[in-house]
Amino acid sequence: MLIVENGGYQESEAWMTVWKPFVEQDDEISASQMWISSMNEEERAVNAMEAGWQVNPALYGDENTRLFIYWTGDGYDKTGCYDLKCESFVQTSSKTAVGAAFNHYSTPRGPEYKCIFLIRKDRGSENWWLLTNNHQVGYWPNSLFPLLKDTAPIAAWGGEIKNVYSRI
Template sequence: MVTFTTLPPWKTQEPEFECVDIYKQPSLQHPRLINHHIQMRPSDEVLAMLSMDSSKNLSNDKAVAEFDMPEEGCPEGQVPIHKPRNSNYSKKRFHLNGYGTIGQHAALIHKTEGNSWRGASAWISVYQPKVTKDQLSMALIWINSEYDGIRNTIQLGWGVIPQLYGDYRTRLTTYWSPDNDDEGCYNMLCSGFVQIDSTLFLGTPFTNISEVGGKQYNAFFSVNQDPKTGNWILTSGRIYIGYWPGELLPFMDDGAEEVRYGGFTNAESENLQPFDIVSPPMGNGNKPQEEEVDLKYNCYMHHVQYVTQDYKNVEIDSNKVAEDADAGKCYDVIYLDNFGSMRQTFIFGGPGGFCDV
């Protein structure tokens, strides 16, 4: 039987973030960013892509998920930096690109074309999968480029990661890697991401969580390479959170070679045999079924889009998408193609369990 271990109680009065001078934030201390100029706003081209608001197409039983963030935010000229409960978490040797190995699994769709992509976006239903303290479960968009065995990657979406956050809340979560996976990190545990917004920061928890069979809460995530600067712009809804500087992602200068969307899980596997490893639920814990699809009972992404080489925001091509679930006994993914007003949509998830035997 799986038991849930209660984490140490954190002082509720202790703020989860600290406000720092925008020009003195940790990422700007990176040696490659000595002469970097902060990009205070996206270019007009990126803003034009973000202006196409698809939230008006959400049905009555779906709403935009809100973040549990301070109303006033940081003072002018300062930005919030999340204070993780475990600052050593970046040293753990498991990575989102390692799915399909012992303890790490994914259910996703990915582009099958051999082109480069300038960005990706989707609306993601927000759930809170029940994990133990040594597990994590995430729903993400991720883009990659690789050269000579070295990978640049950016992942963004939501995650439940008790060892990182000190609780079981669903939070805005990112992961990125500048040179190879071992040098990457979550959120701002290493220097790289430049925070711009004064209120919404990486690691912010969600206020609203979807209910299986009930009210659905969706959050919009996007990452776009800015044609003017080469920086990779992160937004949620219409909020410009910040960016990963192009100087740190040299193999993505001409765009990303891979675009993937879906769920990822990890379970503690060190010093364990495969039959002892218990994987956590993905999405809302339900494994998708093809018969009579009802989104209220599935974790899903909709309005799935990517950005072409010439910076056009388009829907994914249903003829050039592949499904991939490496642990079919535990998780699955079903691409629904053009699903009414939700446009390009897929469902994913599963209960987890003994997935490695």
């Protein structure tokens, strides 16, 4: 389910239950995430930052649930990347690592584990900060997002899966 709200956002928060869903093949993914974004319809440009958890064997080489981030400054065309795979997101925490696997997962009829994700624009530096469980992880420099200089018109929360069905 994707829930989108339109407004002038300078922060958005999501409480996500952390699961370890089964993925069958390397090209499958399962994710729970939030987006802060803006879109210019005339230029078909999208600026977006994403944060949440995902199981993505093609990206990480295993089936662990990991904290992930992603960004794009041009509608997922030429800019953007996952985690720290390009010089963009500045990680400031030595406690919480972007791309790290979660230690605990929720289970049916068992304990429930949550992670709180918050993306917030800093009024001083104008950078967009990521916090997990009220702990600063790092920031996306404001210079990455030409359409998000002041506020973000779109905040979205939801899940995403990719499953390729093949018949033998």
